[in-house]
Amino acid sequence: RAAKQPNIIFLLTDDQDVTANSLDYMPHLNKILRAGGTEFPNYFVPTGLCCPSRATIISGQYCHNTKIWDNGDLNNATFLSGGFKKVIATNIEAVTVATELKSAGYETMLCGKYLNGYDDKEASHVPPGWDHWTGMTDTAYYGPHFSVAGKLNKTSKSTYQTDFIRDVALDFLTSKRTRAKPFFMYLSPFAPHAPATPAKRHENLFNNKTAPRYDSFNPDDSIQKQKPSWLGRLPKLTEKQIDGIDNFYRNRLRSLQAVDEMLLNITNTLDSLGISNETYIFYMGDNGQHLGDYRLPGGKRQGYDTDIKVPFLVRGPGVPAGKVIREVVQSVDLFPTWADIAGVNLTASGYEADGKSILPVFASSAATGLNAFRFVGLAEMFGGSSNMGSVYKGMAGFEKNRFWNNTYQVIRVINGSDWAAGADWMYAEWCTGEKEFYNLTVDPREINNVVGGLSASLMGKLSAALHALGTCRGAECQNPDFEKEIDYSLPCHNPPDMGGREEGEEEFGGGFPYSDSDILPANWL
Numbered sequence: 001r002a003a004k005q006p007n008i009i010f011l012l013t014d015d016q017d018v019t020a021n022s023l024d025y026m027p028h029l030n031k032i033l034r035a036g037g038t039e040f041p042n043y044f045v046p047t048g049l050c051c052p053s054r055a056t057i058i059s060g061q062y063c064h065n066t067k068i069w070d071n072g073d074l075n076n077a078t079f080l081s082g083g084f085k086k087v088i089a090t091n092i093e094a095v096t097v098a099t100e101l102k103s104a105g106y107e108t109m110l111c112g113k114y115l116n117g118y119d120d121k122e123a124s125h126v127p128p129g130w131d132h133w134t135g136m137t138d139t140a141y142y143g144p145h146f147s148v149a150g151k152l153n154k155t156s157k158s159t160y161q162t163d164f165i166r167d168v169a170l171d172f173l174t175s176k177r178t179r180a181k182p183f184f185m186y187l188s189p190f191a192p193h194a195p196a197t198p199a200k201r202h203e204n205l206f207n208n209k210t211a212p213r214y215d216s217f218n219p220d221d222s223i224q225k226q227k228p229s230w231l232g233r234l235p236k237l238t239e240k241q242i243d244g245i246d247n248f249y250r251n252r253l254r255s256l257q258a259v260d261e262m263l264l265n266i267t268n269t270l271d272s273l274g275i276s277n278e279t280y281i282f283y284m285g286d287n288g289q290h291l292g293d294y295r296l297p298g299g300k301r302q303g304y305d306t307d308i309k310v311p312f313l314v315r316g317p318g319v320p321a322g323k324v325i326r327e328v329v330q331s332v333d334l335f336p337t338w339a340d341i342a343g344v345n346l347t348a349s350g351y352e353a354d355g356k357s358i359l360p361v362f363a364s365s366a367a368t369g370l371n372a373f374r375f376v377g378l379a380e381m382f383g384g385s386s387n388m389g390s391v392y393k394g395m396a397g398f399e400k401n402r403f404w405n406n407t408y409q410v411i412r413v414i415n416g417s418d419w420a421a422g423a424d425w426m427y428a429e430w431c432t433g434e435k436e437f438y439n440l441t442v443d444p445r446e447i448n449n450v451v452g453g454l455s456a457s458l459m460g461k462l463s464a465a466l467h468a469l470g471t472c473r474g475a476e477c478q479n480p481d482f483e484k485e486i487d488y489s490l491p492c493h494n495p496p497d498m499g500g501r502e503e504g505e506e507e508f509g510g511g512f513p514y515s516d517s518d519i520l521p522a523n524w525l
Contacts, residue, residue, distance in 0.1 A: 005105065005182040005342055006317050007279040009266065010334075012057070012186070013259060014050065014113060014193040015300060016285030017252075018309045019293075020212050022192065025253045028264040029313070033283055037315030038323045038362065042414050044377045045331050048287040048300045048307035050193075051082050051116040053331065057286075058096040060335030060346075060353030062378060065473055066092060069382040069493060071116040073402075081383065081493075083117030088125075095351055097184070097335045098129030104342040107131050107181045111146075111168045112188030113139060123147035132176060134168050136161075139190045141197035141255070160199045162189045162258035166265055173269050184338065189262070191255035192289075194298060198254030205257065211249040216293040216306075216445035218242065224295055226449040228434035230385070230403040231302075233396065234295040241391075245292045252289075280316030280341060284331070293445075299386030303410035303428050303436075304446050308379045319362050327373040328414050332477065333358050352474030375416030375423075376480070378469040380409040382493040407431040407493045409470045411462065419461045427451075427462040431492035437462070 016022055018041075023029060033039070045053050047063040055061075055068040063069065067090055072083025080086040087093060098108045109132035118125075119137050126133045126149060138145035143157040144164065155164060169187055177183050198205075211217070218237045225232045237245070263283070270276040290296045290306040300307045312329065315321075332355030339346050340357035361373050384402035392398045397405070413425040426446060428436040437451035454462075467486040469477065 004278070007183050007185075007275060008101075008106075008282070008338055008341060009185045009279060010187065010282045010284070010338075011259075011263065011266075012054075012112070012188045013256070013283075013285045013311070014188070014190050015287060015289045016192055016256070016311055017289045017291070017306065018285075018311055019288065019306045020249065020291050022253065022256060023311055025206070026256055026260040026263075028260045029283065032263060032267050033281065033313035033315055034322070036321050037281070037313055038319050038321075038325055040312040040314075040325055040327070040329050041309075042326050042328045042371075042377075042412070043284075043310060043312035043330070044308045044328065044379055044412055045285075045287050045310055046308075046378055047380060048302060049381065050286055051084075051087075053286040054113075054115055055087060055092060056331050057334055058098070059092050060097075060332050060351075060355050062332060062354050062469075062472070062477065063380055063382070064470065065354060066090070068092070070384075073383055074493075084115045084119075084122060085117055087115055093127045093129075096127070096129060097338055098127065098186075100129075100335075100339055100344055100346070100349075100351075101184045101342050102129045102131065104339075104344045105181060106342060107178055107183045108186075109133075109172050109177070109183060110135060110186040110188070111165050111172075112136050112186075113190055114188070118147075120145055120152055123152040124150050126150045132172060134165075136188070136190070139193070141190065141195070144190075160258065162191055162255075162262060163199065165189050166258075166262040169262070169266060170269055173266070173273065182342075184342075187262075189259055191259050192252035194248065196248060196251035196255040198251055199258045202254045202257040206250045206253045209250050209253060210246040211291040214293070214445050215447050216304075218292050218295055219447060223447045226447070227294060228408075228428075228430050228436060229405060229432050230395070230397040231294060231296075234392075237292060237295055237297065238391075241297050242292060245298055248298050249291055278317065280314065280319070282334070283311060283313045284334075285310035296386075297388060299388065301381055301384075301386050301406060303379050303381065303408055304426070305412075305440075308410070308412075314362075318359070325361055325364070326415065327358075327361055327364075327371050328375055328377040328412065329358055329361070329373070330355060330377050354472065354474060354477035356478045370417055371415040375414055375420055376465050376469060376482070377412045377414075378409065378466075379412070380470065382407050405431055405492045407490060409466055409490055411466045411469060413462070413465070419458065425462075427466060429463070429466055429490060431490045 051071040052063045052068045055066045068082045070082040074081035111134040114135040135147045144161040146153045287300045288307045293306050336353045337357045384404045385406045387401045408430040410428040413423045424440040426438045435451045436449050438446040465482045467488045468480040
């Protein structure tokens with residue numbers, strides 16, 4: 001255990017993008033964290049979806065190990081695919097960042113969104129390890145509900161959610177906490193998740209802003225048809241859809257202003273208490289957001305940077321100010337990093353985290369060049385697309401407002417050695433057998449799928465790296481063997497109401513959770 005354990009504050013936003021430049025509209029964050037801390041522009045969530053991403057944060061494990069495949073989209077009487085109920089069923093809460101930091105002497109506090117499916121009916125449940133619990137059970141921007149130490153609190157319709165979370169945080173810092181103990185504070189507002197309702201004081205800002213019109217925005221057939229599966233068949237967005245995207249974009253920026261103000265309020269309070277120099281602040285989004293990219297309306301769940309690249313900024317003891325570190329870092333690294341700060345050795349305790357502490361990275365003098373910490377990051381998705389609305393009804397693969405199949409694994413390869421020297425690549429394998437490769441050095445918006453032009457040698461390296469990470473666990477993830485041959489193919493995760501698993505069939509590898517080609521219509525593949 002560290003002689004003097006620093007405090008840790010984790011501020012997690014919901015669906016916040018990097019690629020549509022949302023950070024540029026947060027002036028306090030730019031001063032406090034960009035100028036005053038370190039930014040990681042190559043930070044990728046392993047799953048571009050809320051519940052799997054949040055399960056990874058608290059567990060330090062990839063989605064294929066937590067088995068929180070989605071938000072609970074396929075939950076039924078015999079199978080749980082994700083959401084809060086699946087987290088309980090798989091006992092993930094037994095060992096989390098909260099339990100381990102509490103055991104290390106930290107006072108732990110959470111206020112805001114916990115997991116999808118944690119609603120009013122579950123309010124009596126307080127997860128292990130949390131000393132101060134204000135878990136959101138209804139995410140309304142005005143009049144949200146919270147479980148306060150296991151008792152349901154329905155706030156008034158005049159209560160703005162982010163401001164409520166701010167007030168709870170400031171009350172904890174100034175009054176509720178035990179001054180002699182270090183603290184871990186987890187704050188999770190819903191902003192800028194749809195509907196991205198802003199505080200009334202911000203609702204007239206950014207009236208002239210529109211979603212960025214990059215090459216990936218509502219592209220022509222020459223680009224769109226390079227995409228795999230159902231993506232390649234999407235029609236162009238209508239003017240009505242584009243207007244909706246622009247309005248949503250403006251509200252996203254507006255809703256983030258209260259988050260920006262909360263960050264300022266917290267840092268000012270840390271200064272007034274004289275504890276800024278002994279407190280880490282970690283800022284992150286749980287996943288990104290596409291906004292008209294690849295003919296997709298607002299949403300996530302895709303393997304492109306729009307959805308998996310998220311803000312990640314850190315300030316605190318030993319963290320350089322105004323620095324940009326281009327190492328590949330993922331949210332599997334958060335739990336190990338926080339444990340390292342607290343002086344907890346997870347490996348010695350027998351817990352298998354898939355990530356590793358990033359503290360050594362801060363001491364590195366190299367801001368560019370070879371990525372020694374990690375040069376290959378994993379992203380994976382199992383199931384359907386985001387809810388896209390009934391406008392696509394009747395198209396092949398569209399059921400219950402989602403497109404299927406949307407099961408894939410992706411690697412982002414950046415500045416490695418040998419075969420990956422100078423790389424900035426995205427490589428994907430879909431359960432349908434389709435593949436993608438984008439060279440982001442010349443194609444930063446991932447519009448030119450050049451997988452067909454790769455050499456057999458490079459294809460072999462990419463596939464081996466993906467399979468190594470896509471099947472890894474614990475130490476295998478921390479130090480993957482990219483030379484090892486793994487006999488592996490990704491099974492499809494099929495739509496609801498299309499049949500069930502055979503008795504005794506494994507969830508992963510023998511159907512997922514259902515058999516695929518014998519149940520899934522051929523035109524859906």
